[in-house]
Amino acid sequence: MSGLLENTSTRAIGADIGRVDGPAKVTGTATYAFEHQLNAPAYLHPIQATVVRGRVREFDTRDAEAVPGVLTVLTHDNAARLADIGDAELAVLQSDEVAHRGQVIGAVLAETPEAARQAVRLVRVHYEERSHDVRFSAARTDLYTPGEAEDDEQGDLAGAMASAPVTVDHTYTTPMEHNNPMEPHSTIAVWEDAGLTLYESTQGVHSVRSTMAELFGLDPERVRVIAPHVGGGFGSKGPLHPPVVLAALAARLLPGRPVKLALTRQQMFDLVGYRSPTIQRVRLAAEPDGRLTGIGIDVTAQTARFKEFLEQAGKPTEVMYAAPNRRITHRLAALDVAPPTWMRAPGECPGMFGPEVAMDELAVACGVDPVELRVRNEPGTEPASGRPFSSRNLVACLREGARRFGWQDRDPEPRRRMEDGWLVGTGVAASTYPTGQMPGSVAAVRFEDGHYHVRIGAADIGTGAWTVLTQIAADALGVPVTAVRLRIGDSSLPSASLAGGSTGTVSWGSTIVAAAQAFRERHGTAPADGAEARAGLPDNPNRERYAMHAFGAQFAEVRVHADTGEVRVPRLLGVFAAGRIVNPRTARSQFIGGMTMGLSMALHEDSVVDPRFGCVVNHDLAEYHIAANADVVDLQAHWIDEADPYVNPLGAKGIGEIGIVGTAAAIVNAAYHATGVRVRELPMTLEHFLA
Amino acid sequence: MESDIILRVNGREWPLRVDTRTTLLDALRERLGVTSPKKGCDHGQCGACTVLLDGRRINGCLVLAVACDGSEVVTAEGLGTDGELHPVQQAFVDHDGFQCGYCTPGQVCSAVGMLEEVAAGWPSAAGRPVADTPVLDDAEIRERMSGNLCRCGAYANIVTAVRAAKEVSR
Numbered sequence: 067m068s069g070l071l072e073n074t075s076t077r078a079i080g081a082d083i084g085r086v087d088g089p090a091k092v093t094g095t096a097t098y099a100f101e102h103q104l105n106a107p108a109y110l111h112p113i114q115a116t117v118v119r120g121r122v123r124e125f126d127t128r129d130a131e132a133v134p135g136v137l138t139v140l141t142h143d144n145a146a147r148l149a150d151i152g153d154a155e156l157a158v159l160q161s162d163e164v165a166h167r168g169q170v171i172g173a174v175l176a177e178t179p180e181a182a183r184q185a186v187r188l189v190r191v192h193y194e195e196r197s198h199d200v201r202f203s204a205a206r207t208d209l210y211t212p213g214e215a216e217d218d219e220q221g222d223l224a225g226a227m228a229s230a231p232v233t234v235d236h237t238y239t240t241p242m243e244h245n246n247p248m249e250p251h252s253t254i255a256v257w258e259d260a261g262l263t264l265y266e267s268t269q270g271v272h273s274v275r276s277t278m279a280e281l282f283g284l285d286p287e288r289v290r291v292i293a294p295h296v297g298g299g300f301g302s303k304g305p306l307h308p309p310v311v312l313a314a315l316a317a318r319l320l321p322g323r324p325v326k327l328a329l330t331r332q333q334m335f336d337l338v339g340y341r342s343p344t345i346q347r348v349r350l351a352a353e354p355d356g357r358l359t360g361i362g363i364d365v366t367a368q369t370a371r372f373k374e375f376l377e378q379a380g381k382p383t384e385v386m387y388a389a390p391n392r393r394i395t396h397r398l399a400a401l402d403v404a405p406p407t408w409m410r411a412p413g414e415c416p417g418m419f420g421p422e423v424a425m426d427e428l429a430v431a432c433g434v435d436p437v438e439l440r441v442r443n444e445p446g447t448e449p450a451s452g453r454p455f456s457s458r459n460l461v462a463c464l465r466e467g468a469r470r471f472g473w474q475d476r477d478p479e480p481r482r483r484m485e486d487g488w489l490v491g492t493g494v495a496a497s498t499y500p501t502g503q504m505p506g507s508v509a510a511v512r513f514e515d516g517h518y519h520v521r522i523g524a525a526d527i528g529t530g531a532w533t534v535l536t537q538i539a540a541d542a543l544g545v546p547v548t549a550v551r552l553r554i555g556d557s558s559l560p561s562a563s564l565a566g567g568s569t570g571t572v573s574w575g576s577t578i579v580a581a582a583q584a585f586r587e588r589h590g591t592a593p594a595d596g597a598e599a600r601a602g603l604p605d606n607p608n609r610e611r612y613a614m615h616a617f618g619a620q621f622a623e624v625r626v627h628a629d630t631g632e633v634r635v636p637r638l639l640g641v642f643a644a645g646r647i648v649n650p651r652t653a654r655s656q657f658i659g660g661m662t663m664g665l666s667m668a669l670h671e672d673s674v675v676d677p678r679f680g681c682v683v684n685h686d687l688a689e690y691h692i693a694a695n696a697d698v699v700d701l702q703a704h705w706i707d708e709a710d711p712y713v714n715p716l717g718a719k720g721i722g723e724i725g726i727v728g729t730a731a732a733i734v735n736a737a738y739h740a741t742g743v744r745v746r747e748l749p750m751t752l753e754h755f756l757a
Numbered sequence: 758m759e760s761d762i763i764l765r766v767n768g769r770e771w772p773l774r775v776d777t778r779t780t781l782l783d784a785l786r787e788r789l790g791v792t793s794p795k796k797g798c799d800h801g802q803c804g805a806c807t808v809l810l811d812g813r814r815i816n817g818c819l820v821l822a823v824a825c826d827g828s829e830v831v832t833a834e835g836l837g838t839d840g841e842l843h844p845v846q847q848a849f850v851d852h853d854g855f856q857c858g859y860c861t862p863g864q865v866c867s868a869v870g871m872l873e874e875v876a877a878g879w880p881s882a883a884g885r886p887v888a889d890t891p892v893l894d895d896a897e898i899r900e901r902m903s904g905n906l907c908r909c910g911a912y913a914n915i916v917t918a919v920r921a922a923k924e925v926s927r
């Protein structure tokens with residue numbers, strides 16, 4: 067598709083290059099949102115609702131205002147009116163209504179963080195409290211079918227289940243989980259005559275700019291968003307959440323002065339979204355040799371009563387396995403909770419837990435090797451749509467993974483291996499993630515002082531965008547990487563789509579390729595100083611014709627202590643088919659990072675809601691456990707060479723999310739092999755083995 | 758209540774008047790503009806704020822600035838600079854021991870402090886008898902670095918980096 071990238075001059079793409087922002091990050095001099103040095107900042111601390119539902123009758127702020135250093139107390143009474151943009155989550159301080167516990171109902175602005183925090187504790191709030199309901203269950207009678215996910219039925223699954231010689235019909239659950247990027251959501255907002263400047267921890271400066279401009283009724287040109295480095299996001303820094311709006315509202319009351327707001331770790335559990343819990347009934351109908359005649363998944367997820375979000379966990383069942391009868395449904399429970407949001411591989415991550423454990427159960431029921439079972443059910447075209455795959459190398463991943471992992475000698479009988487008091491087993495699961503592309507990016511290339519200055523408002527949330535976009539630009543221009551000066555992370559640069567849905571590198575990269583081509587066409591290979599060209603992301607007509615997905619296979623070894631039930635994962639090995647790999651070093655980090663988060667999901671992560679109080683009670687990192695260093699032992703990520711001429715000019719697929727997909731299922735399947743105990747809920751903890 | 762203190766940070770002296778509630782971490786980040794130590798939890802649960810205080814690794818969020826009067830603080834920024842990285846920092850770059858970089862200055866300080874602890878014969882919870890001289894194998898590195906969370910999941914590469922740095926410093 068791109069002559070520039072097909073010829074042999076390609077040097078940077080595929081090269082094992084260290085991160086260009088590496089030295090800044092290891093010395094801690096890379097600047098994150100809260101770290102921009104501005105003159106005389108004020109500090110903001112939110113006031114959060116302590117009831118689940120109701121309305122605020124009255125604030126008593128006298129004691130708070132008496133704290134030395136307090137500048138103002140912000141409530142719905144003195145907050146500016148915002149435009150109604152159809153997103154109730156962002157209607158911050160627009161009324162006295164409380165829709166979930168922990169909701170922002172005000173804030174204190176003070177000279178120091180200590181004063182702001184002390185004053186918040188002294189604000190007395192009188193509520194009119196209403197009854198609430200936060201109980202998530204598939205047995206609720208008020209579940210509804212969301213508009214964006216009508217029931218999808220091919221053939222007759224119930225008939226297939228009734229007549230199949232072998233069936234699996236079980237319910238699997240995944241819990242509420244919180245993204246918890248290491249850098250808390252943070253904002254510095256400065257309101258001046260010229261407009262609003264936001265130093266923001268975000269996955270997309272331009273989407274923050276357009277949303278904030280709309281909310282505050284400003285020309286987008288008067289809003290500037292700056293985010294050169296972002297300390298992780300995993301989805302929660304994709305869509306906007308209330309804190310950035312709150313910071314801008316406060317800054318408006320204090321023109322000219324920077325207002326700083328960093329959420330505490332506890333507030334992150336209330337205000338910036340989470341992965342919805344899911345309940346998945348999975349049905350498989352099969353011939354005795356494991357060939358599927360039917361596959362179905364009925365998903366129940368939760369949403370906030372005041373804002374809908376659907377965790378589309380049924381999605382991967384459209385893609386994975388051949389079967390003439392198929393049924394995919396989603397139901398939502400609307401509760402008095404904060405809205406869920408994207409969390410790494412939304413849909414696919416929870417949605418490959420139930421089905422991939424069910425496939426393991428089918429393998430056991432049929433006496434077929436679980437790798438072989440998946441190979442037998444490989445479809446020729448995308449099952450739900452009938453479209454051909456642009457490339458699909460799941461089988462190659464399974465075979466390569468089996469070879470590397472040493473799968474061939476596996477005794478399929480469970481509970482056969484015991485070493486030093488530990489029951490040992492191995493398991494496998496498949497991964498998939500769609501290869502998307504987001505519209506709307508523009509890149510500019512300018513030649514100046516002997517360098518090619520490439521500008522696009524992309525975000526590097528740890529993915530390596532600073533590095534891989536430099537590599538892509540170098541090859542697209544046919545110059546060494548040292549000749550490229552990249553600028554990203556600022557809304558004053560040409561518009562860029564979000565870092566989300568594993569689309570960043572391919573969307574921004576393809577845009578840079580187009581801009582480089584435009585530059586060469588206009589200015590040739592010996593451009594004058596100041597020569598410039600820009601281009602937008604071209605349409606890709608192949609996107610209509612082909613189903614585009616990355617695939618992978620995950621293998622796990624699990625040890626369960628025979629007496630204590632303690633679970634360890636000494637080995638995890640993933641093999642992925644994700645198109646062309648732009649930088650093996652940063653790509654490997656993406657894969658192992660995803661797999662590590664998958665391990666964390668398998669063994670630890672669980673946001674526990676107390677239905678009486680309507681909030682997550684284990685709301686810090688001491689009680690909401692994420693994987694620590696000692697949890698990860700032998701972790702390997704590999705990939706196969708995959709050339710996909712259709713996906714985009716780079717031939718690359720997104721890699722930020724697929725690593726988490728399937729990991730938890732592989733671990734749970736390995737634990738079954740170790741112990742003979744089938745766990746169908748996450749996280750998998752020692753109580754499952756002590757019954 | 759406020760107190761006058763002197764902090765020595767990365768070799769430079771800072772006379773400072775602090776609210777006695779101010780943590781060392783906030784004093785560094787919000788008062789001195791030394792933002793290399795990061796705030797991930799403010800509760801001693803993540804390690805992002807790790808600095809070397811008089812040579813030992815500590816969580817900057819768990820120490821009050823007023824208690825550090827006269828102390829020597831070294832952050833990742835004080836360990837090395839671009840062009841002259843500390844061997845641990847260079848190893849993190851070489852082995853891609855990070856992604857977003859937010860936990861990284863803390864990981865780096867923690868690794869430097871940890872290598873000193875091992876050299877001084879301090880035991881760990883990795884399972885060896887406490888009286889034994891510690892041998893820094895991968896299991897020891899993992900255990901001794903487990904106070905530093907990394908949500909990007911770079912642990913496998915962090916262990917490789919620390920092992921490589923230990924080899925260099927030998």
Ligand code: FES
Nearest residue numbers: 797799801804818
């Ligand atoms: S910020 Fe100090 S340990 Fe997390």
Ligand code: FES
Nearest residue numbers: 856858907908909
């Ligand atoms: S590198 Fe992102 S948290 Fe460790």
